[in-house]
Amino acid sequence: MSNPDTIDPKFKDEVMAELGGEHLLRCYSCGTCVSMCLVSRVSSEFNPRRTMRMVMLGMRDEVFRNPTIWMCSACDLCYPHCPQGIHISELMRAIKNIAVRDGYEAPGPVAVVNEEECSGCDVCEKACPYGALSLVTKVFDGQQRKVSQVNKNLCMTCGICAAACPLSAITVEEYSNEKVAAQIQADGWLTEPAQRLPGEPQLLVFNCSWNLRADVDRAALTRFPPNVRVIVLPCSGRVDPIFILLALKSGVDGVLVAGCQPGQCHYKQGTRIAQGRMRILQQILDQMGLDMSRVRFVQIGTEERGRFPALVMQMLADLKARMEPANITA
Amino acid sequence: MAEKLRFAIYWAASCGGCDIAVLEIGHNILKLAEAAEILFWPAAMDFKYKDVEALPDKSLDVCLFNGSVRNSENEHVARLLRAKSKVMVAFGSCAYEGCIPGLANLTNRGDILTCVYQETPSTDNHAGAMPQTHWAVPEGDLELPEFYDAVKTLAQVVPVEYFVPGCPPVAAQVWNVLQAIIAGQLPPPGAVVGVGTRNLCDECERVREGTKVKRFVRPHEVIADPQRCFLEQGIICAGPVTRAGCGRPCIHANMPCRGCYGPPEGVSDQGAKLLSAVMAIIDPEADVEQLVQQIVDPAGTFYRFSLPDSLLQQAKWLEVGKR
Ligand code: SF4
Ligand code: SF4
Numbered sequence A: 001m002s003n004p005d006t007i008d009p010k011f012k013d014e015v016m017a018e019l020g021g022e023h024l025l026r027c028y029s030c031g032t033c034v035s036m037c038l039v040s041r042v043s044s045e046f047n048p049r050r051t052m053r054m055v056m057l058g059m060r061d062e063v064f065r066n067p068t069i070w071m072c073s074a075c076d077l078c079y080p081h082c083p084q085g086i087h088i089s090e091l092m093r094a095i096k097n098i099a100v101r102d103g104y105e106a107p108g109p110v111a112v113v114n115e116e117e118c119s120g121c122d123v124c125e126k127a128c129p130y131g132a133l134s135l136v137t138k139v140f141d142g143q144q145r146k147v148s149q150v151n152k153n154l155c156m157t158c159g160i161c162a163a164a165c166p167l168s169a170i171t172v173e174e175y176s177n178e179k180v181a182a183q184i185q186a187d188g189w190l191t192e193p194a195q196r197l198p199g200e201p202q203l204l205v206f207n208c209s210w211n212l213r214a215d216v217d218r219a220a221l222t223r224f225p226p227n228v229r230v231i232v233l234p235c236s237g238r239v240d241p242i243f244i245l246l247a248l249k250s251g252v253d254g255v256l257v258a259g260c261q262p263g264q265c266h267y268k269q270g271t272r273i274a275q276g277r278m279r280i281l282q283q284i285l286d287q288m289g290l291d292m293s294r295v296r297f298v299q300i301g302t303e304e305r306g307r308f309p310a311l312v313m314q315m316l317a318d319l320k321a322r323m324e325p326a327n328i329t330a
Numbered sequence B: 001m002a003e004k005l006r007f008a009i010y011w012a013a014s015c016g017g018c019d020i021a022v023l024e025i026g027h028n029i030l031k032l033a034e035a036a037e038i039l040f041w042p043a044a045m046d047f048k049y050k051d052v053e054a055l056p057d058k059s060l061d062v063c064l065f066n067g068s069v070r071n072s073e074n075e076h077v078a079r080l081l082r083a084k085s086k087v088m089v090a091f092g093s094c095a096y097e098g099c100i101p102g103l104a105n106l107t108n109r110g111d112i113l114t115c116v117y118q119e120t121p122s123t124d125n126h127a128g129a130m131p132q133t134h135w136a137v138p139e140g141d142l143e144l145p146e147f148y149d150a151v152k153t154l155a156q157v158v159p160v161e162y163f164v165p166g167c168p169p170v171a172a173q174v175w176n177v178l179q180a181i182i183a184g185q186l187p188p189p190g191a192v193v194g195v196g197t198r199n200l201c202d203e204c205e206r207v208r209e210g211t212k213v214k215r216f217v218r219p220h221e222v223i224a225d226p227q228r229c230f231l232e233q234g235i236i237c238a239g240p241v242t243r244a245g246c247g248r249p250c251i252h253a254n255m256p257c258r259g260c261y262g263p264p265e266g267v268s269d270q271g272a273k274l275l276s277a278v279m280a281i282i283d284p285e286a287d288v289e290q291l292v293q294q295i296v297d298p299a300g301t302f303y304r305f306s307l308p309d310s311l312l313q314q315a316k317w318l319e320v321g322k323r
């Protein structure tokens, strides 16, 4: 039970007065949003319905002190399903805005800019789906320079900026270039002949963290043969085309990149950005006289259970067919 | 007076712009002539290969080698000059990273020769004559250099101490490099010299406001706003992935950077990195497939100067080797 002394009966009015908070009272606690939300997978505490109820009950401190309020990525999977038409991500944002004004901060982690290396090109500001980046002028060694700055209350650690930054000056620590490279190379996957099954193709898979809803689908990721290596990144927008070229030039036969269906992307724009990058990369491979089918990009809808393992095995089979002597073209 | 530096300047597969870039140092050429004796410079003075062959090994202090390695003659002279020179400099984009001639690596020797000797509309070659490396005529044996399957950078053929980027290197940087050579103040071998720090954007004065791209356009399709960042106008600018140092002549002429100064420190593939940046700045309302269509000739756009020195090229050589 919450302490009645800390109850703020005006809290609901405050939220409703905030842009996006208008429809709070429409919620009748059906829980549809919770059943749609993918965040519950990483935090069972995250529960928009409960948060809305707590706001209505005036539990101001409890709401703000709960770290889960920062977790809504505004993917809007829940929005079309809410029978009351509440735009829940907007409502969560209204709550966060008040929290920020009260001095609360998102717990992080967030993207980090290396100001020494940043050139102020502003590519990252344009890339970020959340408006979390902007240029500020700072003085270094007596010289004014523009550098990118992260708003830690807006960053969702999708890593799109990290793939976009031309100088690798912005990093999401858990998915840094070095860590991704280490995952690809672990156990000598690229270099040790013992890791290569003779006559079998090697397939590198980058999957986003959100396109597989059910635990059983995600468990299937660990059951591929050893010539398939799956790297899970937050978002397909984190895949830097350089990762793919590094794999191809090291002898990997094919690379599969999988993201969410457009409109269902957990980070709003990531899957569209990945689509653009992969389509252009395929065209470049084709112009270069390389087989463009060695790089594939798929977008998986949240309802398409079980499609993923089949896609991987199909690509593996196609790569194997390419290796047959009859199919090797000069 | 100290002994004069012994210099060689050579052109392999290049347009000749890099030789002119040396002359562009203007009256400083007199200072160069004071400090250095030029023992070989086919573009400017009359020398023969046998003049170089007659020199003792390591008797040249510096060789500025421009042009990429397209054929066996280029390779032969590269090896010869390497043997005769204490310091070998890959001078200009062709020698450094392959440059425009390197775009020929999108295709191969066979297709290029067929196109040039048989298919171009102005070609009349009923006999189907193709270039041969050896041909006997009554007067004796004739020889032509062998045309290679791919264009290589200088460092892919011989060890190189320094790299000077640019298509061509701008005069101020050429003079900086020459002064460093004359003064004996070159950095440790392996360095890219005659450049600035970071990338072009770091120095660029154009306004950036975070505007996302609704439509990509080519430079000739619009008149660009001279104040605003090209990328924010949908014009692909290689500035973010290009080493600073040129002084931005293109940007000042209201043309986007094409990337001729090569990738900044730490960028392993200029083309892939530009692609990654450019496709990340797209507007949420725009149609992705349309944006993709709007980028005409992606390989030429993203790898205009760096193809032979790219990861993409290495992937191709691996695949060609397997066939
Ligand atoms: S993309 Fe990288 S270099 Fe450019 S402003 Fe952002 S952090 Fe700095
Ligand atoms: S990680 Fe994603 S949300 Fe965070 S600043 Fe980068 S692009 Fe924006």
Ligand code: SF4
Binding pocket: A121, B200, B201, B204, B205, B206, B208, B228, B229, B230, B231, B237, B238, B239, B240, B251, B256, B257
């Ligand atoms: S992208 Fe081009 S126009 Fe924009 S800031 Fe960089 S160099 Fe300047």
Ligand code: SF4
Binding pocket: B166, B167, B242, B246, B247, B248, B249, B250, B251, B256, B257, B258, B259, B260, B261, B262
């Ligand atoms: S602006 Fe770009 S293309 Fe133009 S000279 Fe400089 S580096 Fe080369």
